[in-house]
Amino acid sequence: MRPILLNGHTRSLTKIKYNREGDLLFSVSKDHTPTVWYSHNGERLGTYEGHGGTCWDIDVNGTTTRVLTGSGDNTCRLWEATTGKQLHVFETKSAVRSVAFAFGDKEAIFVTDATMGNKSTIHFVKIAENPEEQQPPYKTITTNEAKFSIARWGYLNKTIVVGHDDGTISIFDAKTGELIRKAKDHTDTIQDLQFSNDLSYFITASKDTNSFIYDYETLKVLKRYPTERPVNSAAISPLKDHIILGGGQDAMSVTTTSVTAGKFEVRFFHKIFQEEIGRVKGHFGPINTLAFHPSGKSFASGGEDGYIRIHHLDPDYFTFKYDEEE
Amino acid sequence: MPAKHRKDEFTDEELGIDYSEIDFSDIEKQFEMTMSLASSLRSVVVVDNAPIIDQSKEAKLFNVFKKIFKDIGKIVENGIDMPRDPETGMSKGYLFIEFETPEQADLAVKQANGYQLDRSHVLAVNHFEDIEKYSLMEDEFKEPELEKFTEKEHLKSWLTDERDRDQWVILKENVVSLYWNNKDEQPEHIHSRNNWTETYVSWSPKGTYLVTFHRQGVALWGGDSWNKIVRFVHPDVRYIDFSPNENYMVSWSNEPFMSVTGEPHNLIVWDVNTGTLLRSFAVTNEQLNINEKTKMIEWPVFKWSHDDKYIARMTPGPKGAISIYELPTMNLLDKKSVKVKDLKAFSWSPSDNIIAYWTPENDNTPARVTLLSIPSRSIVQTKNLFNVTDCRLFWQSKGDYLLVRVDRYKKTKKNNFTNFELFRMREKDIPVDVVEIDPNETVNILSWEPNGKRFAFMGMKNGQSGIHIFQVTDGKDINKGAKELVTIEKKGANTICWNPKGRFIVFANLKGQGELCFYDCNDLSELAEGEHFQCTDIQWDPTGRYLISSASAWKVKNDTGYQLWEFNGKPLFKQPMQLFKQIIWRPRPESLLTAAQMKKIRKNLKNYTQKFEEEDSLLKTKVSREIVERRKKLYKEWKEYRIQCQERYKKDKALRFELSGYESDGEGRPVEKDIEYVEEWIEEVVEEKEELI
Secondary structure, eight states: OOOEEEOOOSSOEEEEEEOSSSSEEEEEESSSOOEEEETTTOOEEEEOOOOOSOEEEEEEOTTSOEEEEEETTTEEEEEETTTOOEEEEEEOSSOEEEEEEOTTSSEEEEEEOOOTTOOEEEEEEEOOSSGGGOOOOOEEEEESSSOEEEEEEOGGGSEEEEEETTSEEEEEETTTOOEEEEEEOOSSOEEEEEEOTTSSEEEEEETTSEEEEEETTTOOEEEEEEOSSOEEEEEEOSSSSEEEEEEOSOGGGGGGSOHHHHOOOEEEEETTTOOEEEEEOOOSSOEEEEEEOTTSSEEEEEETTSOEEEEEOOHHHHHOOOTTOO | OHHHHHHHSOOHHHHTOOGGGSOOHHHHHHHHHHHHHHHHHHTEEEEESOOOOOGGGHHHHHHHHHHHTTTTOOEEEEEEEOOBOTTTOOBOSOEEEEESSHHHHHHHHHHHTTOEEETTEEOEEEEHHHHHHHHTSOSSOOOOOOOOOOOOOOTTGGGGOTTOOOEEEEEETTEEEEEEOOTTSOOEEEEEEETOOSSOEEEOTTSSOEEEEOSSEEEEEETTTTEEEEEEEOTTEEEEEEOTTSSEEEEEEEEEEEOTTSOEEEEEEEETTTOOEEEEEOOOGGGSOBOTTTOOBOSOSSEEOTTSSEEEEEEOBTTOEEEEEETTTOOBGGGSOEEOTTBOEEEEOSSSSEEEEEEOOBTTBOEEEEEEETTTOOEEEEEEESSEEEEEEEEOTTSSEEEEEEEEEOSSSSSEEEEEEEEETTSTTOOEEEEEOOTTOEEEEEEEOTTSSEEEEEEEETTEEEEEEEEEOOGGGGGGOEEEEEEEEOTTOOEEEEOTTSSEEEEEOTTTTOEEEEEETTTTEEEEEEEOTTOOEEEEOTTSSEEEEEEOTTTOSSSOEEEEEETTSOEEEEEEOTTEEEEEEOOOOOOOOOHHHHHHHHHTHHHHHHHHHHHHHHHHHHHHHHHHHHHHHHHHHHHHHHHHHHHHHHHTHHHHHHHHSOOBOTTSOBOGGGOOOOOOOOOOOOOOOOOOO
């Protein structure tokens, strides 16, 4: 089916995310305006005005009432999802790289960068029912080693799963802040980390051109998807045994290569067989972020070119099956 | 009885000797003499079989000897001593020569022994000390103990592959790996080693040896076990060049090493079979063609004859000469170089001991291409040329033809034009034909069809590039030299690469878009087009069945790796590989089949085809079965893993509900009842028109 092009951002996309039901798509980009769209037709629903810098990450809570954004303007902001009203500003000392609501929405984390003598830090906040009573972070986890690039809540909010700049994946205890486990299979920055629906495994996307599926409990690599280009984002289909990868070379060297060779395609792999099954073209720059619709019937990609593309998958995609799948 | 003796002797103390009072200097002096004598004796050689002469000719003979040993070492003053018969005053036919160092004496023995002074005098040069050793030899012959014979590995075993596959070597990061080509399937891994080479890898010309480069020198590997066969110590070695039959090798290092004569040498000629150094050379800058752009020397400096009998190098310029050395002695052929004033370039015929060289125009003499037969040094053909700016010599691979590209200047205009001179080597008196091409065409790359009659070159005309294929004429058109078969317009193509078996040719755009064009020169038609973006190299396999295009990390940043193509342009296999540097097909020795046998095979090709196709399909089913089994296994493993996950997930259902207040199904998706469907009806008025009825 023809993809829907969402042309609202003026600069490259940094993150897109569906809400739990999948009717809305939230996006942040290097322009300063987080945006929300109807996912079925691509109509822009509204924006969240206030940030003064590149927004790096966005998350929406399970009931689609609150939105959390992190930005290079050294703030993490909490918004009312439906009205775009700014509820609270968490002032930080460095750029906010990653934000995430906990399961159940009572807590959230955000990650700040290591710059100007500040250590890379995960901040824990309790989300107050009444925004006026919102308190600053009550707890932090810092690191002296490679800085955090992404942080997500683990199963039942017991842990925080963190990707590092050097490719390490580590799991911290969410209560004590202790390091429980770590694994270094990637050799370069973890760009993305997305869980399966039941949080039993997750997929990583790394600049080292690989994407791995890790078992959450053991941090063992279950599956490997090597490519030739840095992988910026990876998502797991909630419907079929497929994953999608997106990337392309560094934005810096884009101009030196032709579009045909840039590999700016969304690549479908069979999750279990680790074989490539298809590609979806469209972006004319690297793909920075990918998200599957919760139904698994469509997916969206956000590119360096400033576009979001929503692809509704064709009927034959759903009938496609390997003989070996039972 | 020494034991008894001792008892009778007194100890030093008993005798009251104090050693400090005794003057030993006289003894010390005596021993010093013998010490220095011993070391100087090592620098002395004995030369036998010298002419027997009288006093009057002595000085003359000494001069001859000084000349002989000039390149080898320095003779100390009055270092030549020739004993003579006191009665007749005639010399005894041998003389002693003392060099400055024992190393020089070693070299003198090595190089001057067997030197042919004239017809009846072949010099025998030996160490002075050896003479003594030999004189002490026992008269009775003792059979030397036989060294136990250890069988060497079969170095050509790879040619016995059941499926007649070819091998290639890959250098990736610092890992050297060898693979069998498996067409469109994953190549079969043979062997890998980390840090096998420090710079790059290479094959010997017939594929027997894999060559690795190290700071200390070069090592050759082979056989099924890939053990080291021989190594050549040459610090910081850069380039090597094998003789065509792999018997000898030349190596070059930018860092000169001190030879025994004390000269800095860059070049070494080796015997591959024994691993011994045959001779090393100093190379002056004039003798090197240094590419002005890259500052690299033009390799090879020494050129091998086709049969490994000779190696030649040239000295360009007014004192030009071609120096031809015989193997394995590495002595200068006939003790003198071939003097060629203003020599510009030379090359050996690939099939005969004929050297072609050319000299530019000078005063009243025209430029000239000369063919010289070796070792007779007779000139077999010359061709005078006028208004020449440059010449290039191109031999057909069998040596049937020599094509000389002649760049000339026009008298009226400044710009140049090009034509070709074709030497028909196999015909009587070697006739030379002129092949004219469009005068506006500038010729870039030229190459002969291997073993064929066609050649292709890339030309530029008014900014348009085209590939021209010519065929040597015979029959009644014989005087025309060669006629153009076709001109092919191919944008971007910058390389032409003939199939090693002829007929097919590939035009490629390297280091750019990477378009490849496969062309059939028999039907004069394009077979297929392909693309390997930014590929940097293309290379046919030795049988001409496959082509590899590769993008090396030495030249491009992204998308390194290789692609395999069939000869007709069908893509077979793609292998992206990070930090990929090099891939080279293993060469094969030429076929042992006679022309008649090959003809017979070609005639019965259908029978063979059937057999091969059966084998192929058998293999295919085997491979696909393996794939299916692998998938089934993976699928089963994954399902087991998932069952385990889901059990835990279901168990925690209550916990999850407590945390979130909403339910989700076993896979974590929102439960249907939580999802609220809102239907929205939008009425849109497209157009409204009022009509009067």
